[in-house]
Amino acid sequence: MNATGATHERVRVWDFPTRIVHWAIVILFGICWWTGETEHMHWHRIAGYGVLGAILFRLGWGLCGGETARFRSFVRGPAATFQYVRKLLGHDRADPPSPIGHNPLGALSILAMLGLLLTQTVLGLFAVDVDGVASGPFARWVSFATGRRFAHWHAANFHLLLALIGMHLTAIAFYRFARSENLLPAMIHGFKWRTPSAGGPYFAPWWRAALLAAGIATCLALLLNIRW
Amino acid sequence: MSNLATRKGTFRPLMLLIAAALVIGAAGSAGAAGIPQIVHARQIHFKTLGKTAKSLRDQIWRSHPNWNVVANDANQIERLASALPSWFPAGSGKGHGIRTRASATIWSQPQQFARAARRLFNRAKDLNQAAAGRNLRALRLRIRALGQACASCHRRFRAHSSWW
Numbered sequence: 001m002n003a004t005g006a007t008h009e010r011v012r013v014w015d016f017p018t019r020i021v022h023w024a025i026v027i028l029f030g031i032c033w034w035t036g037e038t039e040h041m042h043w044h045r046i047a048g049y050g051v052l053g054a055i056l057f058r059l060g061w062g063l064c065g066g067e068t069a070r071f072r073s074f075v076r077g078p079a080a081t082f083q084y085v086r087k088l089l090g091h092d093r094a095d096p097p098s099p100i101g102h103n104p105l106g107a108l109s110i111l112a113m114l115g116l117l118l119t120q121t122v123l124g125l126f127a128v129d130v131d132g133v134a135s136g137p138f139a140r141w142v143s144f145a146t147g148r149r150f151a152h153w154h155a156a157n158f159h160l161l162l163a164l165i166g167m168h169l170t171a172i173a174f175y176r177f178a179r180s181e182n183l184l185p186a187m188i189h190g191f192k193w194r195t196p197s198a199g200g201p202y203f204a205p206w207w208r209a210a211l212l213a214a215g216i217a218t219c220l221a222l223l224l225n226i227r228w
Numbered sequence: 229m230s231n232l233a234t235r236k237g238t239f240r241p242l243m244l245l246i247a248a249a250l251v252i253g254a255a256g257s258a259g260a261a262g263i264p265q266i267v268h269a270r271q272i273h274f275k276t277l278g279k280t281a282k283s284l285r286d287q288i289w290r291s292h293p294n295w296n297v298v299a300n301d302a303n304q305i306e307r308l309a310s311a312l313p314s315w316f317p318a319g320s321g322k323g324h325g326i327r328t329r330a331s332a333t334i335w336s337q338p339q340q341f342a343r344a345a346r347r348l349f350n351r352a353k354d355l356n357q358a359a360a361g362r363n364l365r366a367l368r369l370r371i372r373a374l375g376q377a378c379a380s381c382h383r384r385f386r387a388h389s390s391w392w
Contacts (some may be wrong), residue, residue, distance in 0.1 A: 037388070087373035099250040130274065130382075133375030138284045144279040 012202045013100055014190040015066045017209040021058045022187055025051060025117070029161075036158075041134030045124075048136075053213075053220055055114055061134040062210045067201035068101030075111065076104040100194065100201055109171065112164055120157050125224075137224045166193035263324040270330070278302045281374065284359075288368050295362050302352075302359035305374070310353035313345045322387075331387045344381040351377045353364040 026157040028050045035044035081104040088105075089164070102110060125136040128147025138146045175181045186192045284301035287293040322331050332343045351374045358366035 039382050041375070128278075128282055131375055131378035132283075133276035133371060133378060134286055135282065135285065139282070140289045141248050142382060144275075144282045147282065 002043050008193045008195060010191045011100070011194040012190055012203070013068055013186055013192045013201065015069060016190070016206070017057070017061055017065065017213075018069045019063070019187060019190055023052050023083070024054045025058075027117070028054065029117075033158075039134075041127075045134075045136070046126050048121055049220060049224060051117060052125075053216055055121065056216045056220075057213055059115060059217065061204075061209065064177055064208060064212065065079075065202065066203035069204075071107075073201075074099070074102040074104075074107045076107060080104055081108065096174045105171070109164070109168055112163075116157060116161050116164060120154065120161060123150050123154040123157060127154045235285040258330045263320050266315075266317060266320045267324065267326045267328045267330070270320070271328075273308060273311070277305065280304045280308070281371070281378075284355075285371055287366060288371060293364065295359075298359045298362075298367070302356040306349070306352040306356045309345075309349045312348065313342060316341070331385045334385050341385055344377075344385065348374070348377040348381065371388055 009217065028047045031047040032044055032051060035041070035047060058069075061069050067073050084104040087115060123136045125149040126142055126147060128135045128142075128144055130148075132144060136150075139150075141151065166202045172183050174181050262336055280301045284305070287298050287301070287350055297302045316330065316334050318335055319336060320328075321332055322328055351370065355367070355370040
């Protein structure tokens with residue numbers, strides 16, 4: 001936040017669905033981690049379905065959500081990303097490049113995070129635990145040996161995810177201490193301080209998020225044969 | 229004929245003595261150097277247990293389970309569960325040149341481990357009963373209960389795999 005006076009105004013940047021999905025993934029990831037480590041596989045599976053639902057929602061929201069959530073608005077090519085990095089690390093620090101939503105490096109991080117999380121949940125769907133009982137819902141289509149292989153890939157991909165989360169947190173600390181930009185509160189309350197001329201992004205109506213969430217929940221319940 | 233019988237009679241105790249000495253010697257050497265083999269055999273037993281449990285679990289997802297497969301699997305699970313405590317002789321933990329996740333608590337808390345193994349055996353027996361009765365609903369509940377017995381034992385007696 002840059003509160004230098006009356007020249008800045010509070011601009012809404014992140015809509016409610018984007019923030020909910022972000023923090024839901026954080027909480028569900030923690031639950032998955034703990035339940036996986038302590039072999040509470042029933043709850044691990046349920047939390048994993050939650051992560052899969054959240055990822056699918058975020059992917060859908062990236063196509064039909066608000067401006068800052070849309071992939072089209074923040075995913076940039078290599079040239080634009082490289083230019084952003086040069087500006088970020090270069091001499092013109094007094095005039096930092098500051099897109100209203102995700103910056104091009106953040107976009108790469110988001111794509112990697114969504115990709116790894118989606119890979120993780122799909123691997124989990126086919127994984128079989130050592131006892132052969134606790135398994136993903138699609139494990140019945142693979143042999144015990146293949147299911148165990150999926151479980152090992154699930155564990156390896158988890159370490160990649162931990163590394164990526166470490167990078168994500170390091171980047172937040174970098175912006176906080178090296179660039180005096182606090183990204184964390186904006187992801188909680190959804191607002192940033194900007195110059196009035198910058199204008200605000202557009203947002204999608206709530207019913208679109210509700211429809212998308214209901215559609216994904218229904219598809220997952222049918223596909224995964226979830227019995228409550 | 230009688231001479232031969234006498235010779236046989238004198239040689240038999242000697243042969244038995246030699247055979248007994250060989251067996252005891254072999255067992256002694258296995259006790260000293262056979263721990264990697266014991267751990268390896270244990271891992272194979274657990275893989276068989278897991279594979280069999282998965283095979284049974286795959287059947288209960290079908291609209292028409294193959295009850296012969298279910299019965300065979302349930303029998304094998306019960307047989308393996310009854311033998312499980314014998315897979316952990318004293319001293320077959322870590323530090324013998326073979327990777328094992330058998331926790332030291334197995335031998336430091338033998339009564340609790342025996343209780344956990346007993347719990348698995350009881351649940352395997354219940355599973356076998358449901359399989360024999362061809363009761364799909366009971367089978368679903370009991371395979372879940374079996375999995376809970378596996379997991380609760382792993383939580384306590386299976387060492388962590390992670391590096392942190």
